[in-house]
Amino acid sequence: MDVSLLGTGLMGSALAHALIRNGARVTVWNRTSAKLAPLAAAGAAVAVSPRSAVDASPVTIVSLLDYDVAQAVLEECGSLTGKIIINTATGSPDEAASFAEWVEGRGARYLDGAIAAYPEDIGTETSAINYSGSQEAWEALSHLLLPLAAQSRFVGTRPGAANVIDAAMAGAFFNVALGAFHEAASYVKAEGVAVSEMRHCLHLWTGKLLELLQEAIDTFESGDYTTDQATLDIYTAAAQSWHQSMLRVGQRASLMAANLENLERACAAGFGDMGIFAQIEVLSTPSETTPS
Amino acid sequence: MDVSLLGTGLMGSALAHALIRNGARVTVWNRTSAKLAPLAAAGAAVAVSPRSAVDASPVTIVSLLDYDVAQAVLEECGSLTGKIIINTATGSPDEAASFAEWVEGRGARYLDGAIAAYPEDIGTETSAINYSGSQEAWEALSHLLLPLAAQSRFVGTRPGAANVIDAAMAGAFFNVALGAFHEAASYVKAEGVAVSEMRHCLHLWTGKLLELLQEAIDTFESGDYTTDQATLDIYTAAAQSWHQSMLRVGQRASLMAANLENLERACAAGFGDMGIFAQIEVLSTPSETTPS
Numbered sequence: 001m002d003v004s005l006l007g008t009g010l011m012g013s014a015l016a017h018a019l020i021r022n023g024a025r026v027t028v029w030n031r032t033s034a035k036l037a038p039l040a041a042a043g044a045a046v047a048v049s050p051r052s053a054v055d056a057s058p059v060t061i062v063s064l065l066d067y068d069v070a071q072a073v074l075e076e077c078g079s080l081t082g083k084i085i086i087n088t089a090t091g092s093p094d095e096a097a098s099f100a101e102w103v104e105g106r107g108a109r110y111l112d113g114a115i116a117a118y119p120e121d122i123g124t125e126t127s128a129i130n131y132s133g134s135q136e137a138w139e140a141l142s143h144l145l146l147p148l149a150a151q152s153r154f155v156g157t158r159p160g161a162a163n164v165i166d167a168a169m170a171g172a173f174f175n176v177a178l179g180a181f182h183e184a185a186s187y188v189k190a191e192g193v194a195v196s197e198m199r200h201c202l203h204l205w206t207g208k209l210l211e212l213l214q215e216a217i218d219t220f221e222s223g224d225y226t227t228d229q230a231t232l233d234i235y236t237a238a239a240q241s242w243h244q245s246m247l248r249v250g251q252r253a254s255l256m257a258a259n260l261e262n263l264e265r266a267c268a269a270g271f272g273d274m275g276i277f278a279q280i281e282v283l284s285t286p287s288e289t290t291p292s
Numbered sequence: 293m294d295v296s297l298l299g300t301g302l303m304g305s306a307l308a309h310a311l312i313r314n315g316a317r318v319t320v321w322n323r324t325s326a327k328l329a330p331l332a333a334a335g336a337a338v339a340v341s342p343r344s345a346v347d348a349s350p351v352t353i354v355s356l357l358d359y360d361v362a363q364a365v366l367e368e369c370g371s372l373t374g375k376i377i378i379n380t381a382t383g384s385p386d387e388a389a390s391f392a393e394w395v396e397g398r399g400a401r402y403l404d405g406a407i408a409a410y411p412e413d414i415g416t417e418t419s420a421i422n423y424s425g426s427q428e429a430w431e432a433l434s435h436l437l438l439p440l441a442a443q444s445r446f447v448g449t450r451p452g453a454a455n456v457i458d459a460a461m462a463g464a465f466f467n468v469a470l471g472a473f474h475e476a477a478s479y480v481k482a483e484g485v486a487v488s489e490m491r492h493c494l495h496l497w498t499g500k501l502l503e504l505l506q507e508a509i510d511t512f513e514s515g516d517y518t519t520d521q522a523t524l525d526i527y528t529a530a531a532q533s534w535h536q537s538m539l540r541v542g543q544r545a546s547l548m549a550a551n552l553e554n555l556e557r558a559c560a561a562g563f564g565d566m567g568i569f570a571q572i573e574v575l576s577t578p579s580e581t582t583p584s
Binding site: 090091092093094116118126127128130151153155156158160161163164165167168169170171172173174175176177178179180181182183184185186187188189190191192193194195196197198199200201202203204205206207208209210212213214216217220221229235238239241242244245246248250251252253254255256257258259261262263276277279280283284285 | 382383384385386408410418419420422443445447448450452453455456457459460461462463464465466467468469470471472473474475476477478479480481482483484485486487488489490491492493494495496497498499500501502504505506508509512513521527530531533534536537538540542543544545546547548549550551553554555568569571572575576577
């Protein structure tokens with residue numbers, strides 16, 4: 001299959017090399033020529049302009065800084081009629097929606113890709129790219145796209161859906177969990193305990209987290225928050241105690257305070273004798289909690 | 293080996309059964325007799341009072357509601373001279389310190405145990421109990437205690453050290469990370485995307501989290517925050533974008549806001565071109581950040 005690729009930074013190069021390894025005929029373009037030599041050596045054709053790159057293949061993957069840069073570069077390409085454009089820039093759901101409208105207005109089908117991987121993970125079993133937008137394009141191209149990241153999926157026809165999952169997992173979950181670990185380590189240091197004592201429990205706690213997140217999704221889907229394990233009241237009392245211990249040794253404990261506030265809000269809303277997953281009911285602002 | 297156990301709730305019973313399976317001669321006591329029958333059937337001796345339980349063995353494991361209840365029950369036991377007392381109640385580092393002082397004042401050596409496991413995990417490879425206090429007691433008893441939870445460790449001679457690690461891992465990290473996942477799922481719902489679309493990325497993101505936490509500890513130990521990956525400035529810009537996306541669909545995003553505040557504080561303190569782990573430098577209140 002013929003594929004073009006605009007942008008050969010770390011991620012673009014990783015994508016191009018993986019495509020070449022999987023037998024695609026790849027045309028690459030980059031604003032500066034510095035990173036093109038290794039790709040040419042690996043067998044890629046080098047285009048002299050974005051336009052000649054897009055013209056060379058039915059499918060173009062865009063791996064540029066953001067949506068604005070992607071649009072500026074594609075504007076140099078004239079009509080996109082009959083093409084499939086895949087943009088892997090990181091951005092918000094709204095940016096993906098605007099970009100999709102713009103691309104489709106120029107006659108192409110659009111897939112938005114949100115990459116959950118570092119460049120070195122591209123082409124491996126432990127990477128994922130979520131796609132959203134044209135389901136037809138996904139079905140035509142999944143054989144091309146799955147070898148780039150084995151756990152890739154099509155998550156919805158709304159162009160912003162992939163960015164929603166990305167903001168949720170990379171942002172609201174992962175980045176906050178990572179921040180929480182920093183508050184944990186700062187607390188351990190302040191108590192005069194060696195941070196290295198946390199090392200041996202990491203497998204255990206991330207393993208438990210995986211189990212609980214799977215259980216959480218089951219519970220969100222069933223809506224049944226009853227539990228025979230610890231209730232929200234019990235977790236809230238524990239969080240109050242953890243928060244006090246952290247404050248006592250001079251920690252800001254901002255994440256723990258926000259977490260405690262979420263738990264207390266759930267108890268105040270009457271979920272105290274339910275399981276911890278019931279806290280999801282109180283995380284929207286009042287105007288949004290009205291059943292739709 | 294002879295071991296006594298005070299308290300046969302879910303966790304106490306799990307500990308007693310695991311001890312019996314490993315060949316210990318176990319004496320159990322509980323305030324109510326309801327849960328004693330299965331243990332007696334498994335071969336445990338049933339004591340009629342806390343005093344006779346403690347007298348029956350050189351080592352007593354206390355599995356009661358909290359430190360106050362543990363002390364009240366041990367007060368019924370007279371002298372503890374020559375005994376080893378292990379208390380597995382959940383509590384703060386300060387409570388462990390006071391309790392240790394009280395136990396040692398009655399002539400016993402003390403081990404504080406913080407259980408990182410559900411009762412059903414006791415006796416398995418994936419559970420841990422952190423111990424702190426008398427190193428001598430740990431060395432004498434590790435052959436008895438390791439089969440209860442294979443990943444158990446002695447984490448320090450300060451009696452509160454096990455509770456410090458517990459507050460850090462179960463509280464500041466795990467409970468907050470779990471809360472963060474709720475904010476992520478609430479956001480996904482508000483965007484009209486099915487929460488089930490998060491399921492397939494859970495392995496990937498918890499796996500990445502394990503990798504990054506290990507790297508974080510290495511970095512905390514070396515103090516070298518330079519990076520060739522994304523800098524704090526870049527993470528802060530991403531967090532601002534995630535925060536805005538969440539607010540736009542009516543999310544409180546309290547944890548994301550606290551996380552963003554931590555990241556912005558780190559950038560303001562001059563760590564913007566360092567790696568994300570540098571945020572640990574700004575999590576204490578000013579009076580505590582003075583080098584000691």
